[in-house]
Amino acid sequence: MTEPLVTFRNVEKRFADFVAVQDLNLDIHEGEFLAIMGSSGCGKTTTLRMLAGLESPTQGEIHIGGRLMNDVKPHERDTPLVWQSLALFPFLTARENVEFGLKMRGVEKAERRRRALDWLERMDISEFAERNVDTLSGGQKQRVALARSLVMEPRMLLLDEPLSALDANLVIRMQGVLTRLQKELGITFVYVTHSQSEAFAMADRVVIMSRGNIAQVGTPKDIYRAPANRFVAEFVGRNNILSGKIDTIDSDTVSITTPAGQFTAKPPAFAIQSGQDTSFVVSADLVSLSRTAPDGGNKVQATLISEEFIGSVVTLFLESADGHEFKVQMQERELLDLDLAADQSVWLSWSAGNAHILEGG
Amino acid sequence: MPAKKSIDLYALTWRVPIILWQLLFFVGPVLFMVAISFFVVKNYRMTEAFEFVNWQKMLSRSYFWDSYWYTLFIASFSASVAMIVAFPAAWALAFRASDALRRWAVFLLIIPFFTSYLVRTFSWYVILAESGVLNAMLGFVGLGPFTMLNTHFGTVVGYLTLTLPLAVILQTVTMANIDKTLIEAARNLGCKPLATIWRVVLPLSKTGFIIAALFCFILSFGDFVAPFYLGGSQEPTLPILILDTTKSGQQWPRAAVVAIMMMLTLFTIAFTAIALAYRKPKGAK
Numbered sequence: 001m002t003e004p005l006v007t008f009r010n011v012e013k014r015f016a017d018f019v020a021v022q023d024l025n026l027d028i029h030e031g032e033f034l035a036i037m038g039s040s041g042c043g044k045t046t047t048l049r050m051l052a053g054l055e056s057p058t059q060g061e062i063h064i065g066g067r068l069m070n071d072v073k074p075h076e077r078d079t080p081l082v083w084q085s086l087a088l089f090p091f092l093t094a095r096e097n098v099e100f101g102l103k104m105r106g107v108e109k110a111e112r113r114r115r116a117l118d119w120l121e122r123m124d125i126s127e128f129a130e131r132n133v134d135t136l137s138g139g140q141k142q143r144v145a146l147a148r149s150l151v152m153e154p155r156m157l158l159l160d161e162p163l164s165a166l167d168a169n170l171v172i173r174m175q176g177v178l179t180r181l182q183k184e185l186g187i188t189f190v191y192v193t194h195s196q197s198e199a200f201a202m203a204d205r206v207v208i209m210s211r212g213n214i215a216q217v218g219t220p221k222d223i224y225r226a227p228a229n230r231f232v233a234e235f236v237g238r239n240n241i242l243s244g245k246i247d248t249i250d251s252d253t254v255s256i257t258t259p260a261g262q263f264t265a266k267p268p269a270f271a272i273q274s275g276q277d278t279s280f281v282v283s284a285d286l287v288s289l290s291r292t293a294p295d296g297g298n299k300v301q302a303t304l305i306s307e308e309f310i311g312s313v314v315t316l317f318l319e320s321a322d323g324h325e326f327k328v329q330m331q332e333r334e335l336l337d338l339d340l341a342a343d344q345s346v347w348l349s350w351s352a353g354n355a356h357i358l359e360g361g
Numbered sequence: 362m363p364a365k366k367s368i369d370l371y372a373l374t375w376r377v378p379i380i381l382w383q384l385l386f387f388v389g390p391v392l393f394m395v396a397i398s399f400f401v402v403k404n405y406r407m408t409e410a411f412e413f414v415n416w417q418k419m420l421s422r423s424y425f426w427d428s429y430w431y432t433l434f435i436a437s438f439s440a441s442v443a444m445i446v447a448f449p450a451a452w453a454l455a456f457r458a459s460d461a462l463r464r465w466a467v468f469l470l471i472i473p474f475f476t477s478y479l480v481r482t483f484s485w486y487v488i489l490a491e492s493g494v495l496n497a498m499l500g501f502v503g504l505g506p507f508t509m510l511n512t513h514f515g516t517v518v519g520y521l522t523l524t525l526p527l528a529v530i531l532q533t534v535t536m537a538n539i540d541k542t543l544i545e546a547a548r549n550l551g552c553k554p555l556a557t558i559w560r561v562v563l564p565l566s567k568t569g570f571i572i573a574a575l576f577c578f579i580l581s582f583g584d585f586v587a588p589f590y591l592g593g594s595q596e597p598t599l600p601i602l603i604l605d606t607t608k609s610g611q612q613w614p615r616a617a618v619v620a621i622m623m624m625l626t627l628f629t630i631a632f633t634a635i636a637l638a639y640r641k642p643k644g645a646k
Binding site for chain 1: 540542543545546547548549550551552553554556560561564565567641642643644645
């Protein structure tokens with residue numbers, strides 16, 4: 001693999017006595033769509049602001065394109081940012097907003113006008129070019145903000161929750177616009193969000209942050225199916241997490257005893273010992289449900305408590321004899337076929353290959 | 362048939378007193394002053410008349426126009442100085458100071474207004490006099506003494522005493538309300554730190570700054586104390602001209618002409634400034 005576009009090496013950012021980011025090590029590759037996700041205060045925005053030079057790290061090194069960037073001023077960088085509030089200049093028209101960065105770079109007047117209009121055209125808002133930005137709708141403003149950053153032809157675009165102010169329909173539309181743009185331009189997008197659906201829908205890789213640390217880096221699928229630790233497993237939701245003790249370790253299965261019964265999981269990439277406390281996770285949609293006990297495999301008997309209907313998919317909440325809550329996700333029509341009643345006792349089962357042991361118990 | 366509009370007694374109770382007050386103590390006197398400007402003075406006695414002689418006499422005299430342009434110039438100059446001198450302080454208070462420090466600063470800037478302006482003006486005598494504090498200090502480094510009282514410099518110092526704290530307060534309040542993200546956005550798009558003042562801070566502060574400058578101008582333009590006591594009235598400003606005119610031969614009608622000219626000037630400037638301050642940006646509906 002070629003050298004990464006961005007490297008964070010042991011980066012720490014401290015505000016007075018609050019540590020926003022600590023010991024951050026991360027590579028961002030040329031041309032990837034990277035989402036940084038976490039709840040508020042996890043350090044994701046601080047990380048993005050350090051990339052833009054709006055904060056400088058208190059420790060460690062940030063390199064962009066091989067150059068040490070720790071003390072490079074924001075205006076000397078090529079890292080345009082799309083702000084959560086969009087931060088369009090209210091005293092300028094849409095076109096003048098898009099031209100702003102080019103003007104600062106000393107691009108000649110006719111040339112910058114042409115490039116600005118090109119981008120407004122590309123974003124489908126050329127008819128609003130001479131309108132003041134305050135007269136535009138949320139979606140149109142969003143497009144002006146994107147055009148203002150992309151007209152700079154950067155190697156990397158930074159986005160700080162740019163869709164959080166839009167309504168649900170528009171979010172889906174803009175997600176399409178963003179992924180298409182990223183593919184067409186082939187530049188790196190670094191996208192900060194608290195929304196799992198945005199991150200998973202668009203990103204090639206997702207970074208999950210918690211309290212200033214990286215909890216996991218991986219493809220959306222990795223993170224969803226094989227969360228590395230308990231925090232990620234809980235953060236991505238709709239998972240069943242079971243805790244217990246490791247019994248025996250074979251080459252292809254690990255046997256774990258939990259209060260809900262004895263189960264098998266696939267051996268993890270990290271070292272484990274028999275007798276140690278552990279947890280494993282099974283995605284809610286990989287658990288099967290039947291009225292009669294299946295033969296062999298991982299199974300547990302549980303009682304149906306409630307169901308949550310969201311369109312074609314339903315989530316069932318069940319309780320095992322020891323009081324553990326299980327979640328099962330399935331198609332609504334599959335559920336109809338099973339013809340279940342409330343308080344009915346059913347069997348849950350899953351294959352050992354779908355049970356992932358979490359690092360750190 | 363539309364119902365006859367009933368008279369809302371409650372609303373009237375609140376409205377009538379202020380309307381009466383304004384009619385009695387503002388509109389009335391102004392109209393009376395306009396009337397006086399057409400009166401004539403004979404044997405040191407003012408008599409009712411309707412003649413244009415006062416207007417003709419005043420507006421054809423070069424001493425009136427000298428005084429008019431001088432007042433316009435020195436008030437504009439002093440307002441500009443106030444706005445420029447206030448800016449660094451206001452900028453620091455708006456963008457660098459903590460909220461607590463800013464609150465204290467605004468409070469301290471209001472304190473000068475507790476004391477009479479006349480008293481504050483007289484205190485400059487001690488500082489600016491030939492044998493005053495400033496010349497004594499300059500003497501230590503082998504400079505001076507400079508004549509600072511009864512000069513244009515003295516007049517401007519007096520005006521600034523009145524306007525500078527106000528300029529700092531208005532500028533601070535204006536800039537403190539700017540969305541800081543816009544400044545960061547400008548930096549992010551390649552704008553150098555100092556250039557953000559021209560590119561972002563000033564355009565965003567336009568309304569507040571024009572109002573602040575207007576206040577500085579109005580207060581200086583109509584001020585009598587500073588040019589009289591610190592400027593020495595060698596070059597009379599319009600307020601001093603009014604006083605002189607009333608003293609010399611009881612020419613109240615001619616003084617009224619000067620006063621009306623001042624009011625017309627202030628109306629024009631204030632109206633233009635406010636129109637500029639609230640002008641919609643390009644492309645706004």
